[in-house]
Amino acid sequence: MSWLAEHPEVRTIRVAAADLNGVPRGKRIPARFADKILSEGTKFPYSVLNMDIWGEDIEDSPLVFETGDPDALLMPTERGFMPMPWLGAPSALLPIWMFHPDGRPYEGDPRQALARIVDRYKAAGLTPVVATEMEFFIIDDSGKTLRVPPSPRSGKRRTGAETLSLRALDAFDQFFTRLYDCCEQMDIPADTAISEAALGQFEINMMHQADPLKAADDAWLFKMLTKGVAREFGFAASFMAKPYDVWSGSGLHMHFSVLDAEGRNIFDNGTEAGAPALRHAVSGLLRAMPGSTLIFAPHENSYDRLVPNAHAPTGIGWAYENRTAAIRIPSSPNRARRIEHRVAGGDVNPYLMIAAILGAALNGIEDQIDPPPAFEGNAYDKQLDQLPGTWSDAIETFAECPEIKRVFSQHLIDNLVMTKRQELHYMAELTDEETVELYLDTV
Structure with a gap:
């Protein structure tokens, strides 16, 4: 009290x-x-x-x-x-x-599902260190057509996307100042903000923390907060995977490393390649990826984002310092060696997403199986196994995947499958405009 x-x-x-x-x-x-x-x-x-x-x-x-x-x-x-x-x-x-x-x-509570994975790490003497990257659009949804809102400073609308543009950020400085002030009040560790590749699209990164439950809480609360603050300024903030056909969609990327009982990063062996544990974690992630796709792309609109040459992965592969890969090993000091998981859209449930990633990685660490070789070059040009290409395929793959059954309880799996089959059935009755209206605020 x-x-x-x-x-x-x-x-x-x-x-x-x-x-x-x-x-x-x-x-x-x-x-x-x-x-x-x-x-x-x-x-x-x-x-x-x-x-x-x-x-x-x-x-x-x-x-x-x-x-x-x-x-x-x-x-x-x-x-x-x-x-x-x-x-x-x-x-x-x-x-x-x-x-x-x-x-x-x-067991059907998403936060309890993540707690179950955290307990598995604790039992193994391990601690995951997690950070998320939150991409979203700010949108004027007051008319029949979605548009970027006018700048509170100039009253003008942006006419094009400007990646890493200070001008695009400064046009909405009042909104971002308010958002950061609110994050501080709510103990949400919001770090760097950038303008992204699509019109009205931005990303705010969360700081790394050795508490996956808090990291998931922060992502969930940040989505709630950002939507609320945007409405104060007269526009919408949306984490919908792809609100515009002509622009790339929004992701929710996750970075993580794993510490042992002495606080050492088990992915670090003093080389850029990383330790065997890193490769084993990657192997677990790749093996679980087909079944995990429903977690990373949970809605009909999610699959509009997962298309070639749109800054979202479609192939199941990994690479060093390569943003076309589903699993990227970023360049970093050796002690900060980590994995970036790039599949999830902004429309995910953060608790299920983090549980799916950490659970699959721990499966790999326990199994000690090496992944296929890391690839080089453009993933879209490689002959990689592909993610499920439709929502229906993702639902059925999730339902039967043995790797998923190692991560989530059968009760949660059954509940999510029933939910998504029902949504799949009734979404067929909606027009494109009704689909956007449904997802714009809810996800």
């Missing part, structure tokens, strides 16, 4: 958990009842974390009518209270996650 005691102006709190799509699901509660939430938690039906992108129940889910739609227990995460500075009235957010009434973690 110390945070609330220091902020007596806060009259309401939101308690929220991430569903399988990463959508926040929760309740609005008067702040005077915060003591009860902290000590007793709150209750949601299990099915709330297993809704489709429209917020509808999954029609054939055993969590709903078959079992009477029972309640689960949701307790605060270690994050605690934080402000919601994009709201008009002083409010606080309390992140929560799901347990069975007897206190056991609920």
Whole structure:
């Protein structure tokens, strides 16, 4: 309660958990009842974390009518209270996650799925160090056609993309200043901002941290915050994979290394090539990649991004210092030797994404199998095995992949497959315009 005691102006709190799509699901509660939430938690039906992108129940889910739609227990995460500075009235957010009434973690909760992977690393005496790169578009969605919003400074609209352009950043300086101030209030470690390759597209990097759960929290909260702050300025911020046909889409790249019990980076052996553990991790990532594609590209629109020559990988391969590769080993000081995973779109659930990557890497470290040789040159010109090319193929590959079954519980796999099959069915009824309208704010 110390945070609330220091902020007596806060009259309401939101308690929220991430569903399988990463959508926040929760309740609005008067702040005077915060003591009860902290000590007793709150209750949601299990099915709330297993809704489709429209917020509808999954029609054939055993969590709903078959079992009477029972309640689960949701307790605060270690994050605690934080402000919601994009709201008009002083409010606080309390992140929560799901347990069975007897206190056991609920396996269908995405955050619990990541905690399970973190526990596997701890049991092996290892600690992953994680950072994410958050790409998003700012969009004027007030008319029938999506456009880049006018600059709050000049009132003018940009007419072209400018990669790493200070002018493009400065045109929205008020927005970015506000966003960084809010990140500081929420303890989100936002670092460098750049303008990206598409019109109105930007990227903000998160600092590396030896706590994958906090890294996932930060990515989830950053998406929520960025959308809220953008609306303060009269435009939308969207993490949709590809809002425009003519521009490249948005990714959510992840960098990671792994420390042993003495704090040494197990990917570093004093050479640019890296240690055997790095290659073993890469092997695990490559073997799991076909099955993991549904995690990295969870929506229909995601597959518009995964096309050749569009700054997103399509082939299953790895390389040193090569941004056409799905798995890139960046140039760095030896002690900072790390892996960059470049497949995921901005529309992912960060908890599932980080769990899928770290889980597959640990599988590889445990199996000690070397990957195929790293390639050189343009990945799009290589004869590489390809990612599933359609949403339908990705769903079925995920459902049957043995590597995925080593990472996620069968319960979560079943829930996600049912969710995506239902979405696939009903998305066929939408026009292109309705698809954009659906995904623009939800993902």
